[in-house]
Amino acid sequence: MKDFVRLFNQLDQTTKTNKKVAVLKSYFDTATDMDKLWTIAILSHRRPKRSVRTALLREWAAAEANLPLWLFEESYHIVGDLAETIALVHPNLESKNDKSLTEWIQFIIDLKPLSDEDQKEKVRWAWNQLDERERFVFNKLLTGGWRVGLSQKLMTRALAQHAEVEENTLTHRLMGDWRAETSDYHDLVEATNVADQLSKPYPFYLAYALEGEPREIGSPEEWLAERKWDGIRGQIIIRDGELFVWSRGEELVTDKFPEFQDLTEALPNGTVLDGEIIPFKNGKPLSFSTMQTRISRKNVSKAILKSAPIVMIAYDILELNGEDLREKPQVERRKLLEQLLQNHPTEKLLISELVDFSNWNDLVKERLKSRENNVEGLMLKRKDSTYKIGRKKGDWWKWKVDPLTIDAVMIYAMRGHGRRANLYTDYTFAVWDDEKLVPFAKAYSGLTDKEINRVDAFVKKNTVDKFGPVRSVKAELVFEIAFEGIAKSSRHKSGVALRFPRIHRWREDKPAAEANTMDDLNKILAEFG
């Protein structure tokens, strides 16, 4: 595993993408096929399932380091990463082992069926074989949730250079439902005729946010406009009589949407559609929170199928009769999509209607109606554009409606995790209800590093009380909180739940007394909830 640990350190030590790709390529150049396969799997979030409970790991690590459990837990809280905390507190500093990455992963897979006692013995043995960095990597393999700081895209680029395969082709090959345990490096990466290509989705084309005015992107005749639906971006694949539904996070979510099963009958084989999956009832979209409750459930119950039925609002077609259409211009794909849905009507698929406009001003007005239409804003697509891979500027723009905002007082602060372990970065905000401050939202993004440092200093100097990791602070700082939506909630003290709350800006000009009130928040709820 030494070469993999070295790779990890090198990736961790540089912020430059070219260098990352170069070190990964040179790792691939010397690694065995099995190690390469596992590296690809790890870097594309296909680790083996966790085989040991983390509560046990914490206990064992504290014991190994001769620390009381509470001190280990406090350290973990500050470091923000269990694998790292264990690696750091463990006394062994010497590397005594030459197992390969694949062998260590097999070691971890083999832990799964063992009793707690046997697992403990094996894990303790492993910790004692490894130096700090190796132990960290081993723990990461053991516990998961690993952000290596290298996108799948860069990994694919490095692998493409190593294997001398075209990058887009490789991106497609690496998608889908393969697992390192049951795959072969050659079949996955190098072979041109892979047997099981059935489930493979196309990489999604992602839009950039339009920050300025639409006139900056050209003249209106060159563009199509659609509404930006608020659901889950998905790809529906019908091949060989089988259905596959992929989410943008490259997750196979077919089981979450049994409603789509009928599409195997309705659509011809060799069809791939791109669109937004949304809850839809009585001819109208439902709020996104309905979707969230549905997705968070493990099983889709009959009740949910009834209360939150879904449809796909289709806006693109990527494959028809088995032919890849991505190089065809947008308008042509659109025409094929319209024809397909006309010839094969099904109530599970709606087409994303075009918004009529003759000048940009029409769209400015249309965008303002977004919230009442239950959409997030508008999408602008260049008529002659091809379907690209990943987030590319130029042809697709999302033009979201401005967020709702409210001025709130910060009342609690918590230390951040990971990158910001030694700073107070997570805040709770409140609005006035007479003399009282009622907390209504948590947010931990939106400030610059400099501002965070200043807020952190304020928190440390103005702590009123401490409970565990949380500090209550003097009610003094006012922030403008932006959010995408608002809904009634009985689980929150304030009675409302916000969607995507974040810090819009620091209102240093406003004293706490002038922050907004519960009344203001209820008015927004009445209007947009």
Add this chain to the structure above:
Amino acid sequence: MLSPLLQFTEKGIYCKRANVYIDPWKPVDYAIITHAHADHSRWGNKFYLSHHLSKPIIQHRLGQDISIESMEYGETRTINGVKFSFHPAGHIIGSAQVRVEYKGEVWVASGDYKLEDDGFCAPFEPIKCNVFITECTFGLPVFKWKPQEEVFAAINAWWRQNKADGKATVLTGYSLGKAQRILQGVDPSIGKIYTHGAIEKTNEVIRNMGVKLNDTIYVTPEIQKKEYEGSLIIAPPAALGTSWQKKFPPFEVGIASGWMNMRGPRRRQSVDRGFVLSDHADFESLNMAINATGCEKVIVTHGYTNIFSKWLNENGIDSQVESTEFEGELAEVGQGKGEKESE
């Protein structure tokens, strides 16, 4: 009731009997200073007492016109029956623990300290006492320092590699303390060593005291880009990302700080390399230092105070937390208030 020999007031650590303060954070008449870092030796005191090697640095920072006297390690000054003396703290040049004795009772205010002998400043000496006042900037078991030879071997290897790649190497650390430790710790045969103005001025003060430092070149606008190639440039953290670095050829940046022990802060800095090098004690050293004093009681001042104090109490060492306005190595990772331990 008799007041304790040292107490924590809103101005600093106060000895009522002698009417003096140790490292006060608000102006007082008589300030005994552990070391010349800005969070321990502040503006506005009427009189300062420090170690010989701290005096010129404090004067350089606070002005030649301040009223200041200095003593050698082990020398004693008695004020109203209370005996004060300095003992090496191993933190930076001139850094001292302050031993306070009255009628056989001994307190030690340790300021900042580390146990490892860095080969440059006088190494830490444990002092027997009844009450020990300690920092715990790195008072968590995740902080474990490697011997400095190992760290400098890594720094040298990185510098050599950068040089081979035709790049300059920029390494940051506090102007006072870390900068000189880096300067004396690296292998000067690899290439030229440049310094940022803030560091060069501190170096000049130190050299004028008769202390030998490796050769350095002050970074000035006249120097041609090409001359920096393959060199090491030592800078305070605040210089990063400013126009100061515009004159350099392609370079790699590293930070030397105890915080680099954690992956989070290391990544947060967006630098190429983080080297774990601290002038503060790590967790094990803090425990060793406390045990070596044989004290009955520990007062914890800055760092992970609540956690560390609880740990001591559980281990049968009576401990309490007092809040102060000292800071650890925060400015080395872009926190703190900019001044602090740096210039």
